[in-house]
Every structure is written in structure tokens, then in C-alpha cells.
Amino acid sequence: MRELVETAALPRGRRILVISDIHGNLPYLLGALDKVGYTPADVLIVDGDFLEKGEQSLDTLHFLMGLCEKYCVYVLRGNCDGWHQVLDWQGESLRRTMAYMAAHPDCVLRQMCRRQGLETDETTPPETVQALLRAHFMPELDFLRARPVILDTPNYTFVHGGISAGSVAEAEPKKCMKNDAFMRQDWSLGKWQIVGHWPVMLYREDITDAKPILDPRRKVISIDGGCVLKDDGQLNVLIIPYDGSEDFRWNWYDPFPTATARTAQTGGGSSYYIRWGDNAVEVLERGEEFSRCRHVRTGYEMDILTDFLQPGPAGGTVVNDSTDYRLPVAPGDELALVRQTNRGWLCKRDGVTGWYAGEVELT
Numbered sequence: 001m002r003e004l005v006e007t008a009a010l011p012r013g014r015r016i017l018v019i020s021d022i023h024g025n026l027p028y029l030l031g032a033l034d035k036v037g038y039t040p041a042d043v044l045i046v047d048g049d050f051l052e053k054g055e056q057s058l059d060t061l062h063f064l065m066g067l068c069e070k071y072c073v074y075v076l077r078g079n080c081d082g083w084h085q086v087l088d089w090q091g092e093s094l095r096r097t098m099a100y101m102a103a104h105p106d107c108v109l110r111q112m113c114r115r116q117g118l119e120t121d122e123t124t125p126p127e128t129v130q131a132l133l134r135a136h137f138m139p140e141l142d143f144l145r146a147r148p149v150i151l152d153t154p155n156y157t158f159v160h161g162g163i164s165a166g167s168v169a170e171a172e173p174k175k176c177m178k179n180d181a182f183m184r185q186d187w188s189l190g191k192w193q194i195v196g197h198w199p200v201m202l203y204r205e206d207i208t209d210a211k212p213i214l215d216p217r218r219k220v221i222s223i224d225g226g227c228v229l230k231d232d233g234q235l236n237v238l239i240i241p242y243d244g245s246e247d248f249r250w251n252w253y254d255p256f257p258t259a260t261a262r263t264a265q266t267g268g269g270s271s272y273y274i275r276w277g278d279n280a281v282e283v284l285e286r287g288e289e290f291s292r293c294r295h296v297r298t299g300y301e302m303d304i305l306t307d308f309l310q311p312g313p314a315g316g317t318v319v320n321d322s323t324d325y326r327l328p329v330a331p332g333d334e335l336a337l338v339r340q341t342n343r344g345w346l347c348k349r350d351g352v353t354g355w356y357a358g359e360v361e362l363t
Helices: 026-035 057-070 083-087 091-103 108-115 126-136 138-145 173-177
Strands: 005-007 016-019 043-046 073-075 150-152 156-159 192-195 213-215 220-222 235-240 249-253 258-261 280-285 290-295 301-305 309-311 317-319 334-341 344-349 352-356 360-362
Touching: 016 026, 026 057, 026 235, 026 249, 057 073, 057 108, 057 138, 083 108, 083 126, 083 138, 091 108, 091 126, 108 126, 126 138, 280 317
Parallel strands: 005 150, 016 043, 043 073, 156 192, 192 220
Antiparallel strands: 016 235, 150 156, 213 220, 235 249, 258 334, 258 360, 280 290, 290 301, 309 317, 334 344, 344 352
């Protein structure tokens, strides 16, 4: 594990900006850096999963490589970033990689092949892909190979999934990169541990909340805002202050147009959040824009956007992440407008997604 841990003493007097789970979404990354006023005087830490799922993994990789050459930037490996290993794989591992590439048009390996004029599919010999990568993309693969799994500093430990052990030295690399629902575990290093990997909204069932979660008792901060994975997702930036204190702040970027609420709306009441992994529903009444559905596991009923309904992988129906939460809104509140419907706006306020039936003024 030692070779996968980088130790550093982060400089005082410089902001530390932490971003995780970019997932190949370069516009979100650029937007987030611009929104927080990123400069070369800041320390930037990318807490894993900067590749895959989005459409610009290769461009994101090149952008981060460029930053690392010029500024104080630490890029950690997440469970989606280990593609340097493809050069070493044989047999079943290589077969699975080719199947993954065939099923994911925006996989970074396919983007690399496409950049060199090779369109791959399930019939492409894996040796052809390996030869192309060796000939044209060794700097990129060497960069991925050199990524640490853990960045350990005197006051903070940065790791993509989370350390389920009593110390950094006892940590298991694979578990560190893919440690689902880490905030529900009871591990602590005795200093602040900053993680991504598990979108923070998955920790709640009542509402959809993309804000980072801070647990002062365990000294853990989870920051994955669902960028790319969620229709209403955002890219969170944790801001650790100049003086190294625990006065943590955060900001975020999403591309949604903003508006000012003109009328008040009372929030609260019963609500539920149907999300990935638990999204099987029974359609009770299908409508043109909304359909009445019953959540299979809980029996909870809500109206869901009809175009969110999809055939389930094992039959039945599943849905995109859906909520019926009614946002509490005061006149003058700033809202991010996710979608307009005949029942009002699906929107976000301070990272929380819900419905607003009042009037807005675009800003």
C-alpha cells in the first residue's frame, strides 16, 4: 500500500480546493473552478473518479495533466481511473475490458482509439487496442499509473472511497477506491478524511440534497454531488480555509439557468426520494407528462415525469431519480431551474431539489 500513498504538508496561507467525481465532465470542472475563483495560488485536490461516464474523459485527463505540470495540484485515483492496467491485462480481464468498451461509447479507451482514427466494437482485436495505446498514449497511461490512492497530510486525509481501517497503513487499495455508503460506517482516522465516490443524495430518503455532508464526530466529509450521474447533479467544491481551521465552506457548479422566486411557497409535508438502486415502480396511471406510480419496495405513491419511466433490466419499470418534495421558497430566493412542467418548476435551492409552483424572474 505504501507506493499508493502520497504524503504532503499542505502549505498554510493557500486555499485548498477539493473536487471529486468529475466523471469526464470538463465543462462542469471548468465552471466550478471559475465559480470559486481558482488561481495558481490555490492548492487543488481532485479526489478521484475524474474519468468515465461523461463525454469528455480524455479532454478532462489532458486538462488535469496540464494543471499538474504548472501548479500545485494533486490528482488521486478513484475506481473509474485505473485504465493504465489495460496494458498488463490478458485473458478474461482483457475480454471484460473489450466488452465494457463496446457497451460504453464514451469510455476513455474508446476516446483514445477514436482520436487516432480507430472506431472499436466487440469484434476489434484487443491486441490492436493495446498496440495503439502503447504507440500514442503512454504519457496519459503513465500519468494514471502514477496516481496515488491516498493523499495523507498532517491534518487531512484525502481518499476517493474511504478508509475502513484504523490507519492509513492498514488500508486496502481496492476498498479505498470503492467503498460504498462510507458515511454509514463507523470508521475514523482521528483527523479529517475527505471522500467522494458515493453521491451524497443517496444518504437521504426524504429529500434530494446534493450538499457535502460533514460528520464532526468521525471527522469525515463526503462531497460527491452526483455530477453526470444525476439529472440534477452538481460538482461540489470543498473549500478548506487558508489558516487550516475547521471553518469548511463549499460551493458548486451546475449549468442550470437561475431565476429569482417572485412568490412564496410553503414547503414540508410528506415526501420521498426514489433513487438509483431502489427505483422499481408500478405504474398506476400513465399520463402524458406525469404518471401516478407506486414505489415497489415502500408502497409510497407519487406523480413521476412520464419520460422518466424506463423498462427495468429484469422486467417491470424503473425510473430516473424522482422526488415529490415541495421546496420552501421565499420571494427573492435564487433557484436553479432544472425543468419546467405544467405543474411548475423542478428546481434546486441551495443544493436541494424539489418542486416550486410559483412565479420566477430569470436572472
